Amino acid sequence: MPIQRLMLHHIVFLNVGAKLGDKQDRTCDSFTGLDSRTTIPGFAERFYAAGEERIEMELPQGYGYKNATADNWVMTYMLMNHRAETDRAYIQYTVTYDDAPDLTPVDPYWLDVRDCWADPVYDVPGGGRPGSLDVQTKSWKPPVSGRIVAGGGHVHGGGEELRLSQPGCGDRTLQRSKPKWGLASHPFYRVRPVLHEPGPIGMTRWTTQQGFRVAAGEEVKLSSIYDAELPHTRVMGITIVYFAPDATAGAQPCAPLPTDVRTSRTKAPGRLATPVVTVPLTGLDERGRAVQISRPPGRTERAGRRASVRVRDLDFSKPNLSVARGARISWDFRGPSLHDVTLASGPRGFSSHHYDRGRYTKALDTPGTYRLFCSLHPVSMTQRIVVRR
Numbered sequence: 587m588p589i590q591r592l593m594l595h596h597i598v599f600l601n602v603g604a605k606l607g608d609k610q611d612r613t614c615d616s617f618t619g620l621d622s623r624t625t626i627p628g629f630a631e632r633f634y635a636a637g638e639e640r641i642e643m644e645l646p647q648g649y650g651y652k653n654a655t656a657d658n659w660v661m662t663y664m665l666m667n668h669r670a671e672t673d674r675a676y677i678q679y680t681v682t683y684d685d686a687p688d689l690t691p692v693d694p695y696w697l698d699v700r701d702c703w704a705d706p707v708y709d710v711p712g713g714g715r716p717g718s719l720d721v722q723t724k725s726w727k728p729p730v731s732g733r734i735v736a737g738g739g740h741v742h743g744g745g746e747e748l749r750l751s752q753p754g755c756g757d758r759t760l761q762r763s764k765p766k767w768g769l770a771s772h773p774f775y776r777v778r779p780v781l782h783e784p785g786p787i788g789m790t791r792w793t794t795q796q797g798f799r800v801a802a803g804e805e806v807k808l809s810s811i812y813d814a815e816l817p818h819t820r821v822m823g824i825t826i827v828y829f830a831p832d833a834t835a836g837a838q839p840c841a842p843l844p845t846d847v848r849t850s851r852t853k854a855p856g857r858l859a860t861p862v863v864t865v866p867l868t869g870l871d872e873r874g875r876a877v878q879i880s881r882p883p884g885r886t887e888r889a890g891r892r893a894s895v896r897v898r899d900l901d902f903s904k905p906n907l908s909v910a911r912g913a914r915i916s917w918d919f920r921g922p923s924l925h926d927v928t929l930a931s932g933p934r935g936f937s938s939h940h941y942d943r944g945r946y947t948k949a950l951d952t953p954g955t956y957r958l959f960c961s962l963h964p965v966s967m968t969q970r971i972v973v974r975r
């Protein structure tokens with residue numbers, strides 16, 4: 587299925603067990619739902635996920651993810667339809683099933699710098715020096731001693747790397763997962779509309795039979811590292827680690843690192859340096875086709891140090907706005923559907939959660955032109971705010 591039609595933006599596989607209540611996610615007791623309000627119980631174990639990069643789940647020889655015959659898997663995924671017509675597709679996946687009795691089982695742990703949100707995103711505001719980095723971290727302490735035998739990662743556009751480290755051992759690096767980006771000719775950069783900064787085509791994944799040995803309760807740190815010069819909105823920093831419980835693994839503090847780490851990443855042609863991409867605003871022409879626009883239609887309303895915008899189904903009440911420097915803008919969400927406000931391009935990056943009611947307020951201190959959209963309805967809901975000098 588070419589992404590000119592549909593794009594499988596991401597997919598997460600969860601194991602519910604034989605019946606609801608059998609399993610629990612290993613890092614989240616519950617999740618904050620897409621509406622930023624509802625709490626969802628963590629009734630299933632997240633064990634694999636892929637973004638646009640389609641990372642494979644790979645375990646070293648001799649290890650497996652244990653499944654009972656009666657286990658039920660659930661998929662949660664997002665499709666992006668790039669055409670204004672109903673389409674239909676199948677999701678195909680391949681599983682290697684091994685019934686060898688002597689496999690060592692692994693437990694999947696989802697490490698995420700914004701964990702336990704249904705949409706675990708954050709914003710890199712940008713405005714840093716060239717080469718500067720934005721670093722967000724997540725600490726994880728395994729409940730039992732064991733060995734981390736495999737892992738991979740997920741970043742969005744602007745990502746530099748995900749790093750796993752061991753703070754109790756001088757914060758030594760255990761492993762890095764780095765993105766590889768498509769060539770400028772790759773469909774991610776060519777298929778219109780471009781609705782978000784394209785993600786990588788591949789991430790480093792790694793396996794080790796020996797494993798990184800960690801004691802029960804010992805801290806392991808995930809660092810999500812992004813370019814801090816430009817704004818990057820709604821980004822993620824996620825690593826799933828596969829952990830083999832092993833009572834002997836904690837015996838020697840800061841044990842030598844494994845010598846058998848194997849890494850791999852897609853062989854497809856690509857770029858290693860994080861490309862600079864400006865996300866345009868998109869509108870519809872008379873024939874309903876997506877076209878790039880520099881601003882939404884309508885006159886520009888002028889305001890001073892304060893402005894309030896109603897977020898309706900499917901528009902912003904003030905699509906073109908000019909405000910004084912430092913103005914506080916509040917977006918009032920009136921529903922009934924979920925919406926958000928997200929920077930596409932501009933001097934500083936920000937975004938709101940998804941809301942069907944409530945208010946999001948942001949002070950715009952940096953002059954310039956902010957092009958915004960609702961990330962859920964990016965073609966129909968656009969806004970341009972000029973912050974005067």
Ligand SMILES: [Cu+2]
Binds near residue numbers: 924926960962967
């Ligand atoms: Cu919306």
